[in-house]
Amino acid sequence: MxxxxxxxxxxxxxxxxxxxxxxxxxxxxxxxxxxxxxxxxxxxxxxxxxxxxxxxxxxxxxxxxxxxxxxxxxxxxxxxxxxxxxxxxxxxxxxxxxxxxxxxxxxxPLLVLKRSAFDTYQYEAVPQHPVLDILARAGALHQGFDRDLYRYGQPRYVTQLSKTVHDRDNYTRNALRNIRKGERKGVEIEAVDVRGVSRFARVIRFTEKRKNIGLRNELYFKKIMEAFGEDALLIMAYLDQKAMLTTMTAKKNELQAKIDATTEGSPRQRKLIDQFKASEREIARLMENMKRDGERVDLAGLLAIRSMGQVDLLYMGMNETYRKYYAPHMLYDYAIQWGFDHGANIIDFGGMDGHLDDGLSQFKASFNGEVVEYLGxxxxxxxxxxxxxxxxxxxxxxxxxxxxxxxxxxx
Incomplete structure (x- = not known):
């Protein structure tokens, strides 16, 4: 030998x-x-x-x-x-x-320490693993089991969804509801090529400012798209505000007609009046947003890479002004389906904080993924x-x- x-x-x-x-x-x-x-x-x-x-x-x-x-x-x-x-x-x-x-x-290395459902995960401050001893004998110094998302060069905690357990009905009730809300509010998803990178970079900047973090710039995202070609997926969630304004105006008029034809003061009429007022608020919001952002606006974007039976969701950004349109839920749902349709067995949602109690972790958990803790x-x-x-x-x-x-x- x-x-x-x-x-x-x-x-x-x-x-x-x-x-x-x-x-x-x-x-x-x-x-x-x-x-x-x-x-x-x-x-x-x-x-x-x-x-x-x-x-x-x-x-x-x-x-x-x-x-x-x-x-x-x-x-x-x-x-x-x-x-x-x-x-x-x-x-x-x-x-x-x-x-x-x-x-x-x-x-x-991608050495898994533990896989667990979110609701059963238990943190161990000093877990045991045979590879730790092997690497120590080879002179490697382990850098600990910190749970902070940004402590290491790569996250020690990620969320993964396996094709074997994927079923859209297994999303949490909240995730399914938010996807439906986004669809009703007129949010649409489109896949774009490298020419759409500038749009993606703009929504990434919204996330950087909101979270006080530094992500990547337009040139970096362009490099990813060019390096991976057809294995790269860049999707944008957008809203045609002018078309939605037309739709909501027609809905308001329809509700007014129903109110006029319903018995005065009845439970049915009160419900219709509530819906009418909600449509008025949505119309006002659309008009205000359209004045500021134009007839068509990008709400969020997601960049993913397909590689060796896995799809990695690398970056996502969102315009916080439109958070109630639930574009991130729709983007994840689209990317998950795209990945499994294109031969992936695993969808990796990327890094998260190991305490599992922040908004990002809960968002990723809502798609029925599992916690994967790496050795570090x-x-x-x-x-x-x-x-x-x-x-x-x-x-x-x-x-x-x-x-x-x-x-x-x-x-």
């Missing part, structure tokens, strides 16, 4: 390995490397008796003073139960990158001194960049 470390693995060989590996995922595909063009990339692998048994797309971030850090997003791909393979791969990986003046290698993030230290400096300085730098981004959003 012999191991051979491949420092410059052929990209096609890597992509083939990704497509066949049980831990293969979107972020290890070379397409994702095209999106992350502000990082240098390198493909590495490990062969055992001539057969590839490990592979990784390595993202290389250049830092001040000629230093670098290496990030294996949702990788590497290997058998984590086989200590010999794990040890051989990481030993060679450290030797390879240490000579570059690197600080560390960070990685966060690991560091391989290449320079102990520089690593300690990094641990102190990097969070501060991230906070400064975050505050700058928020300031830009408020301008």
């Amino acid at each position: 012999s191991y051979q470390f491949i420092a410059h693995l052929d990209k096609k060989e890597h992509d083939h390995f990704v497509s066949m590996h049980p831990l293969g995922n979107l972020m290890q595909r070379s397409n994702w490397g095209l999106v992350k063009d502000d990082w240098d990339k390198q493909y590495v692998g490990l062969k055992k008796d001539g057969h590839l048994v490990a592979s990784a797309q390595c993202f290389i971030r250049k830092l001040p003073l000629g230093l670098t850090m290496i990030y294996l997003a949702r990788g590497p791909l290997l058998d984590y139960d086989d200590f010999d393979v794990v040890d051989a791969f990481f030993t060679n990986l450290k030797t390879h990158f240490k000579k570059w003046g690197n600080i560390m290698i960070k990685f966060d 993030e690991f560091d391989l230290v290449l320079s102990p001194l520089l690593y300690q400096l990094y641990k102190v300085g990097w969070p501060l730098l991230k906070k400064i960049k975050f505050l700058i981004k928020i300031g830009e959003n408020r301008l």
Whole structure:
């Protein structure tokens, strides 16, 4: 038995390995490397008796003073139960990158710690998992089991919906009601190509301002669309306010006619009067919104990627002014159906806070998905001194960049 470390693995060989590996995922595909063009990339692998048994797309971030850090997003791909393979791969990986003046290698493979229904999930502060011991023996430092959504490079908690349990009737009553409300209010969904990215970027900015977070810009979303082609889904929820105004005006007139033809003061008439007043309020709202935003307005948008039997819902933004039109519920419903119709077995709703008590978590839970908790993030230290400096300085730098981004959003 012999191991051979491949420092410059052929990209096609890597992509083939990704497509066949049980831990293969979107972020290890070379397409994702095209999106992350502000990082240098390198493909590495490990062969055992001539057969590839490990592979990784390595993202290389250049830092001040000629230093670098290496990030294996949702990788590497290997058998984590086989200590010999794990040890051989990481030993060679450290030797390879240490000579570059690197600080560390960070990685966060898709190793599931727990799957659970939302209502039965129980947090464990120090859970046990055999891979933790294997990686510790290989020199990797686990970065803890924090539940905060933004603590790590990738979320440790996601929501996933399996095709085997999907049934629209299993959505919560609230989700189904909101979808119907959106439909009644005239919200429509359309799939757009790369030319619609500017529309999507505009609704993303509404979300950034509302949540005081920094997401991505129009150029970034365009890169995703171009890198993944037909595997990318960009959908927009919009409202034709002029058409809806015509519809609501006709409805108001119809209600008035029914009121006039109904017995004065009867329960039936009182109900019709309530509906009439509601239509008047909706007409007033439409006229006000149309004056400000035009005859047709984008309410929300969602960007998803299909990859290896899974659809990842990556980004969603919403114009908060139109929150009572329930466009996000309609977008999720559309994306779920699109994913399963196009061969996916899993729909990944993306990251969430591990406390499961915030609005985003509850929204995702309403589509009958399950909580998936990953093992988390690991560091391989290449320079102990520089690593300690990094641990102190990097969070501060991230906070400064975050505050700058928020300031830009408020301008």
